[in-house]
Amino acid sequence: xxxxxxxxxxxxxLLALISYPSQAAVTLDEAGRLGxxxxxxxxxxxxxxxKQSDGTDRDDRTRIRTRLRLGMDYRASDQITLGFRIRSGSxxxxxxxxxxxxxxxxxxxxxxHFNFDxxxxxxxxGNVSTWLGRNSLPLWKPDELLWDDDVxxxxxxxxxxxxxxxxNAGYFSNPAGMKNFTGNxxxxxxxxxxxxxxxxxxxxxxxxxxxxDQNNVNNTLLQDNxxxxxxxxxxxxxxxxxxxxxxxxxxxxxxYHNSQDYSASDPDAFTAFHRDETHGYVxxxxxxxxxxxxxxxxxxxxxxxxxxxxxxxxxxxxxxxxGSATQTRPSNFExxxxxxxxxxxxxxxxxxxxxxxxGIKLRTTTSVTKEDGNRFRIDFNWKF
Numbered sequence: 001x002x003x004x005x006x007x008x009x010x011x012x013x014l015l016a017l018i019s020y021p022s023q024a025a026v027t028l029d030e031a032g033r034l035g036x037x038x039x040x041x042x043x044x045x046x047x048x049x050x051k052q053s054d055g056t057d058r059d060d061r062t063r064i065r066t067r068l069r070l071g072m073d074y075r076a077s078d079q080i081t082l083g084f085r086i087r088s089g090s091x092x093x094x095x096x097x098x099x100x101x102x103x104x105x106x107x108x109x110x111x112x113h114f115n116f117d118x119x120x121x122x123x124x125x126g127n128v129s130t131w132l133g134r135n136s137l138p139l140w141k142p143d144e145l146l147w148d149d150d151v152x153x154x155x156x157x158x159x160x161x162x163x164x165x166x167x168n169a170g171y172f173s174n175p176a177g178m179k180n181f182t183g184n185x186x187x188x189x190x191x192x193x194x195x196x197x198x199x200x201x202x203x204x205x206x207x208x209x210x211x212x213d214q215n216n217v218n219n220t221l222l223q224d225n226x227x228x229x230x231x232x233x234x235x236x237x238x239x240x241x242x243x244x245x246x247x248x249x250x251x252x253x254x255x256y257h258n259s260q261d262y263s264a265s266d267p268d269a270f271t272a273f274h275r276d277e278t279h280g281y282v283x284x285x286x287x288x289x290x291x292x293x294x295x296x297x298x299x300x301x302x303x304x305x306x307x308x309x310x311x312x313x314x315x316x317x318x319x320x321x322x323g324s325a326t327q328t329r330p331s332n333f334e335x336x337x338x339x340x341x342x343x344x345x346x347x348x349x350x351x352x353x354x355x356x357x358x359g360i361k362l363r364t365t366t367s368v369t370k371e372d373g374n375r376f377r378i379d380f381n382w383k384f
Contacts, residue, residue, distance in 0.1 A: 050373030200241035280309030293345030
């Protein structure tokens, strides 16, 4: 990493911190039915020591990026809410709302567009909440390694909650970029929360089915033929929450298994080559919180995700730069994340993350080495 470029980036973040004072969410009418919310992020990101599957090195890079999201909710009644949200980012990326405002190594900064990523009608009554439109996937998850929070499908979502039991379900069209869709996703998940002495326990299990659309022209945007391939993703989660050193401590275990039967004779050579790469797991721990000014949190993740353990067009895009300028393919890797968060008060924080990853298997039959890479980020986050 170039120390001078990182110093420039840190200076930019401090200016952002000064320039964006905190404020509460805005209510626009006296009845409190119409409200505006949003968030802003300023980021310095550095990638280095990254190798491609053909054995060549990716150029090191450091860049400054931003994210802006603005939403509005209108509560027509105690049961009915109409909502929408607009976000920054490229038209061609369903995974990332970030825009590169300055590349310190003189690379292309990419596209800066705005798109609606949420528009929905929501009805809530008693233990049931359902929505129709485009919204966040109704899935309990402790991280984004299975499904990125920025990937918002369109369809029908349902949540039932009674005591410590929750059921999440839905059926959706999958985004290909921000303007088009391809294939469908079905979801069923059961979540159970309990407490044993001073330990909060959560168990979750479910199934995500993803049906590819063989003839959809939007498939060309996605990596690894993901718009064509079917997935049957069984997911399991265990979370334990407790106190340690007078701070909140959370421990998580995620398990993924794709039970879709891929053949060695599949006409898609990539599918045939990786047909048995269908398992994944995540182990993580986080100590602390950032609710108040001066609070802190430290965390660690270890990840092992094989090629088809997730659909990598809809999983996180944080850990590596594999893929294209607008599409990350975050599978077939293992590695670690180290994170530290400092609370700044007023719904603001500083988040630092270091990622160290390497490939599990050669990417193709013609590859000469496994991919790898290192990434460091510092984010200034502000919710309003």
